[in-house]
Amino acid sequence: MKLAPFLVPTVLSLALALAGCAARAPAPAAPIDINLVALNDFHGHLEATKFVYTSAREGKENTMMAGGIDNLAAALQAYRVEDKDLLLVGAGDLVGGTPALSSMWGDEPSIVALSMLGMKFSSVGNHEFDQGRAELLRKQRGGCKPTLSVNACKFAPDFSGAAFSYLAANVIDKVTGQPLLPAFAIEQVKGVKVAFIGAVLKNTPSVVLASGIAGLAFTDEADAINKALPQARAQGATAFVVLIHEGGHTTEPFDQPDCTSLKGPVVGIAERLDPAIRLVISGHSHTGFQCKAGGRTITQAQMGGHVLSRIKLSIDPATGSVLDVAVRNVPVKPGEYPADPKVAGYLARVKAQSAAALARPIARVAQRSTARKMNEAGESALGGLVADAVVEATRAQGVQVGFMNMGGLRSDFDVADNLTATFGQAQAVLPFSNTLVVMDMTGAQLRALLENQWLRASGGRSMLQVSRSFYYKWDNARPDGQRVVPGSIRIDGAPLDDAKTYRVVANNFLAEGGDGYPVFKQAANKVDTQILDLDAFVGYLARNQPGSAALAAPAAPRPRIDRIN
Known part of the structure; x- marks a missing residue:
């Protein structure tokens, strides 16, 4: 069909305009980066202790002093300058089996210190049950009512409990049929609802005092986590992270990128998890690794606060789901960052109050x-x-x-x-x-x-x-x-x-x-x-x-x- 002469300019203009719109179509939104820092098996190491390690970069054994709440606080303070929305999470055994500086006070200083560091969530570990369920709940909720621990509120006249939440999807109260602690918690970060699901090794009864866990059942880890996921999704969560106190071992260095030789119980658990779970933060085996296994990233940050796992989740802005996970295990070196005066002061107070008893x-x-x-x-x-x-x-x-x-x-x-x-x-x-x-x-x-x-x-x-x-x-x-x-x-x-x-x-x-x-x-x-x-x-x-x-x-x-x- 031949167009009338007066219509030709109009059609050309429209075509050019449409071509221009196509050229200026908005680019896909960039992924949202959510930064996490994880530690596990802190075991009340308030002070720096000896860390023997082999680095992937150097390939030889080294020894250094590492960890300590003052140095952890300094590192986290620096990381939060980079991203104010950074979350600190844990994978259990934060207390129990601790040095005297913490254990002589019923581990209350460790709970207070981790709260000061801004710990948000942690799976419960087997050592959290060392003094029984009542003492675990006291550490979570606070109070001075006597339990199996004989040191309640001896460091300070009151104890308000942890400012962070312990999670345990697979620890069930046999009377109520419900988890003793929350199975999961949701945190909204940069507009994304991230669910953290906690679990502890199902064999906990074999490594803790039987009378302290009377009335509790420790169920299969993967089954409990998978059961919690749709409940978290129903509350709006679109990204899912597992915090589990169960681990594995590898011969690869603690900082080997994307290590591939991980073996142990956590691998079998990870392989059975819902595909929506892309990150498993583990503990219990006191081994540093940052591995790929079962289609997921599985991390662990050694123990005692010697190492922190720095984790970046890349989130699809359209769906809120995890696109990628990047991990770096970094040693916590004394003096590497400017001090956090508040936490350094608290450590000094604990040491001063403990000095006479410990030095006897x-x-x-x-x-x-x-x-x-x-x-x-x-x-x-x-x-x-x-x-x-x-x-x-x-x-x-x-x-x-x-x-x-x-x-x-x-x-x-x-x-x-x-x-x-x-x-x-x-x-x-x-x-x-x-x-x-x-x-x-x-x-x-x-x-x-x-x-x-x-x-x-x-x-x-x-x-x-x-x-x-x-x-x-x-x-x-x-x-x-x-x-x-x-x-x-x-x-x-x-x-x-x-x-x-x-x-x-x-x-x-x-x-x-x-x-x-x-x-x-x-x-x-x-x-x-x-x-x-x-x-x-x-x-x-x-x-x-x-x-x-x-x-x-x-x-x-x-x-x-x-x-x-």
Whole structure:
């Protein structure tokens, strides 16, 4: 069709205008960057401690002092200059198993310090249950009502609890059928609703005091997280982050970008999660990594505040969903950033208030350091020392044999060059305030207890430490369940009699079948002495100082455990 001459300019103008509109069509909106910082397994390390690491950049082992709430605060202060909306989150074990500076005050200073750092959310960890559910809830909500902790409100006359929220989708109150703590929490950041879903390892009952978690069920982690996700979505969340106290290991450096060799329980959990979950922040294994596995990013920031995971979520502005995850694990170096005066001042106050108690001398000792590390047979010098101490403390109750679990020893027993041990150094070894339980066990039960060291649901072995009155051999070539060499077990030098009853002492955690030792639950005539393991240890050191008639050195001269093959 031929256009009338007067219409040609109009049509041309319209075409040019439309072409111009097409050329000026708005570009797609840039992704929204949401910045997170994560830490896990802080364990009340208020001060900087030794960090031994291998960096992907340098490829060699290094040692430095790292962490400490003053240095964490300085780093976070600098990061928040870059992004005022940055969120600090955790993956459990923020308290429990802590150095004396925190544990002597019931870990209240650690809760206060983490609140001052601006912690927003954290999964609960197994160590948050060390003093039972009532104490966990007190740490969350505040108050001075006595629980299993004997140190409530001793640092300050009141305690308001955590300013952050503990999360646990898979810890269920058996009475109500509901989570003990919130399963998730939603934070709106830069217009995006981000849901943080918390969980703790389902095997928590095997590593905490049974009486402290009575009435609680620890369910499958992935199932609980997946159940919470649609509930969070119904409340408007479009991006989802898992905070889980369960971990894994890799041989790659803690700062290796996108590591690929991660193995362990957290990988299997991640593979079963809803595809909308792109980021899993983990804990428990005290290993630094930033890995890709199961189509997701899985991170962990070592432990003790030595490392922070700096995480950037790239969010689709149209849908609010996660497009990409970038992670950098960075060491927390003292003096790297200008101090946060408020937090540095709080640390100074805690140290000043604690100094006299921690510095109190308790005994002269024979050596500068007594190590937790086990030899090839499974014997630890420090473990034997503690086992001897608990026997001596309960000898009046007829005790013949003492046992100590390695997980209850939280640090080597290190003293100053003058070989004078302080209360703080002793408490660093035994910070849990466990009590000593004496009980009757038959020789057959003791034999089964030893075999249980290789028959563990978690795999591997976990050797009990024994008092000097006890001796046995085990054969690495024999099958599980038959490792102890027949006829090798001796108590006070005499062969073990399966039918005879022996009086035994262990901490209340073990006595309730903790750490995967159900045989202890079969013991008869149990009596909780209410003697703290720490008090037994301190008293033993004081009574057996070098030069005393009782003991010239802290460890027995002969082995207590011998290994064949």
